[in-house]
Amino acid sequence: MTALQLPAHVVSAVMRLAHYAGARGWVPATSGNFSVRVEAAAFAVTASGGDKGSLTAEGVIRADVTGPRHPRASAEAPLHAMLYRRSPEIGAVAHVHAQSAVLASLLLNTRGQVRLEGLEMQKALAGVRSHQDVVEVPIFANDQDMERLSAQIEASLGNAASRWGFLLAGHGLYAWGSTVDETLRHLEAFDDLFSVSLKRKGIPV
Numbered sequence: 001m002t003a004l005q006l007p008a009h010v011v012s013a014v015m016r017l018a019h020y021a022g023a024r025g026w027v028p029a030t031s032g033n034f035s036v037r038v039e040a041a042a043f044a045v046t047a048s049g050g051d052k053g054s055l056t057a058e059g060v061i062r063a064d065v066t067g068p069r070h071p072r073a074s075a076e077a078p079l080h081a082m083l084y085r086r087s088p089e090i091g092a093v094a095h096v097h098a099q100s101a102v103l104a105s106l107l108l109n110t111r112g113q114v115r116l117e118g119l120e121m122q123k124a125l126a127g128v129r130s131h132q133d134v135v136e137v138p139i140f141a142n143d144q145d146m147e148r149l150s151a152q153i154e155a156s157l158g159n160a161a162s163r164w165g166f167l168l169a170g171h172g173l174y175a176w177g178s179t180v181d182e183t184l185r186h187l188e189a190f191d192d193l194f195s196v197s198l199k200r201k202g203i204p205v
């Protein structure tokens with residue numbers, strides 16, 4: 001299926017996510033992938049390859065949350081499908097290779113998590129009311145087998161600590177939200193929180 005079988009506003013929403021990330025340098029060398037839920041069992045996702053910063057409608061395809069991966073779908077589409085399947089409230093998912101996320105996954109690992117605390121910007125994450133809350137972002141080992149990785153992450157998720165996103169070590173960030181706006185806000189917040197946390201430890205970003 002192609003973008004022709006998708007509502008125009010959904011295709012535009014995927015493009016908005018991709019262009020936003022591209023403008024910030026978070027998806028170098030054709031990396032990154034983005035999706036928006038179409039209905040309970042379907043989502044629109046970026047096709048494999050291509051510069052996401054200049055994504056066009058032809059680069060957005062329809063995928064099923066339970067079905068086999070579309071031949072043109074991003075190799076990481078199974079991770080998007082898993083998130084939509086397990087969390088009906090998720091409306092959009094973004095995956096970026098932002099340097100702040102890659103560095104945080106390698107240098108701020110505390111027992112398999114990045115612990116964010118004492119930062120006002122934590123309140124940009126849905127449901128966080130105070131800088132005194134501790135936000136734990138899980139880190140999973142990277143894996144080129146996305147089906148296996150997806151199954152492993154699905155088995156590990158399910159706690160409050162994974163409400164907004166997770167990191168793949170040495171790879172990047174997955175973040176999501178109930179809407180595209182919330183997903184963009186979470187991406188921006190994570191980039192800022194990771195950058196500040198790295199600098200706090202004397203690591204230049």
Ligand SMILES: [Zn+2]
Nearest residue numbers: 031032095172
């Ligand atoms: Zn990636």
